[in-house]
Amino acid sequence: MKRYLFTFLIAFLVLSCGTKTSDDSKKNPVNVLFEQLKSVDNNGVLFGHQDDLAYGVTWNYEEGRSDTKEAAGDYPALFGWELGGIELGHAVNLDSVPFDKMRGFVIKGYEMGAVITFSWHPYSAVDTTKSSWDTDKEVVKHIIPGGSHHEVFKKQLDEVADFMASLKTSNGKQVPFIFRPWHEMDGGWFWWGSTSCSPEAFKTLFRFTVEYLKNEKGLDFLTAYSPDNSFNSEKEYLTWYPGDDIVDIIGMDNYGDFREGSVNVNAAMKKLEIAVKYANRTGKVAAFTESGLDRITDDNWFTEKLAPSFLNSELASQIAYVMLWRNADSKHFFSSYAEHSSAADFMEFTENDKIWLLNDWNEFKQMKE
Numbered sequence: 001m002k003r004y005l006f007t008f009l010i011a012f013l014v015l016s017c018g019t020k021t022s023d024d025s026k027k028n029p030v031n032v033l034f035e036q037l038k039s040v041d042n043n044g045v046l047f048g049h050q051d052d053l054a055y056g057v058t059w060n061y062e063e064g065r066s067d068t069k070e071a072a073g074d075y076p077a078l079f080g081w082e083l084g085g086i087e088l089g090h091a092v093n094l095d096s097v098p099f100d101k102m103r104g105f106v107i108k109g110y111e112m113g114a115v116i117t118f119s120w121h122p123y124s125a126v127d128t129t130k131s132s133w134d135t136d137k138e139v140v141k142h143i144i145p146g147g148s149h150h151e152v153f154k155k156q157l158d159e160v161a162d163f164m165a166s167l168k169t170s171n172g173k174q175v176p177f178i179f180r181p182w183h184e185m186d187g188g189w190f191w192w193g194s195t196s197c198s199p200e201a202f203k204t205l206f207r208f209t210v211e212y213l214k215n216e217k218g219l220d221f222l223t224a225y226s227p228d229n230s231f232n233s234e235k236e237y238l239t240w241y242p243g244d245d246i247v248d249i250i251g252m253d254n255y256g257d258f259r260e261g262s263v264n265v266n267a268a269m270k271k272l273e274i275a276v277k278y279a280n281r282t283g284k285v286a287a288f289t290e291s292g293l294d295r296i297t298d299d300n301w302f303t304e305k306l307a308p309s310f311l312n313s314e315l316a317s318q319i320a321y322v323m324l325w326r327n328a329d330s331k332h333f334f335s336s337y338a339e340h341s342s343a344a345d346f347m348e349f350t351e352n353d354k355i356w357l358l359n360d361w362n363e364f365k366q367m368k369e
């Protein structure tokens with residue numbers, strides 16, 4: 001009898017854990033985020049911007065400001081943040097954003113209803129004076145399990161984990177987010193990139209990173225896989241893919257197909273279609289995880305290049321979001337701002353029903369409830 005009761009209890013627990021409930025507070029916030037992103041489908045595309053609340057082309061750390069809001073009337077629906085430097089215990093990231101301030105922006109962004117995503121450009125665990133852009137061929141093999149600096153790398157991940165775990169609202173709720181480590185691996189500019197390590201070593205590094213943070217450190221998040229644009233088929237896209245069991249977001253970073261002189265909107269679209277097809281087949285979410293035209297040297301870039309790359313395709317328009325890179329200063333910016341000559345075009349782009357800023361996204365979620 002007792003055994004039956006026990007079996008029943010286990011079956012009940014298993015079933016109730018996997019069952020969706022209409023009471024949101026009982027749902028795991030990471031699963032909620034995944035379902036929300038999945039439901040975007042071809043209804044729209046969230047607009048995202050890196051470091052949007054921290055600084056813009058002409059300002060730094062001014063409460064409530066946002067280049068997106070000032071040019072388009074509303075905040076982005078997705079905010080990107082960068083963890084580079086946290087692994088060394090730095091108080092400020094490699095782009096001068098203090099982690100304390102970042103934590104505040106992340107929590108605020110989440111409370112506003114936005115999606116949060118993290119990139120990470122770590123220093124090498126083998127030689128901490130070397131940045132992500134030092135294409136040292138030895139790093140990956142030394143930091144994966146069995147490598148000479150594996151324990152040092154674990155300590156770096158502990159720092160990442162501490163920061164991630166500290167992302168809690170005032171009532172103790174953990175902020176759900178997307179983690180996008182080891183991106184653009186098919187390019188040759190990072191120490192985890194194609195000229196510095198093999199796909200096998202890369203996959204080991206990717207898997208270890210995610211599994212350590214989740215299984216050893218008890219964190220939960222969505223994981224994004226984001227090659228750069230050097231693929232032309234699904235097979236090539238999956239060269240570095242660490243596995244369906246740990247990836248949630250099927251992404252692509254792409255600046256190359258938008259660069260003046262070699263613009264190829266159609267090529268960008270075909271690549272997004274590859275990502276969407278794969279995501280649809282595996283039940284995942286596809287996204288255009290990073291793009292932009294540095295200094296926006298084309299005033300109609302948003303409506304004539306960026307938007308068509310996904311909106312002109314039934315498949316590509318199923319991506320959940322597109323995120324543009326940071327507006328550091330007048331010499332390095334990837335999205336528009338109020339005083340820039342592309343601002344009217346940016347406004348027109350964001351007024352498109354299919355491009356969602358924060359209010360559009362919040363309205364969509366409300367409608368779904």
Ligand code: BMA
Nearest residue numbers: 082084094095121325326328
């Ligand atoms: C690059 C540039 C750098 C920055 C790095 C990490 O694309 O924007 O200035 O340090 O990303 O955010």
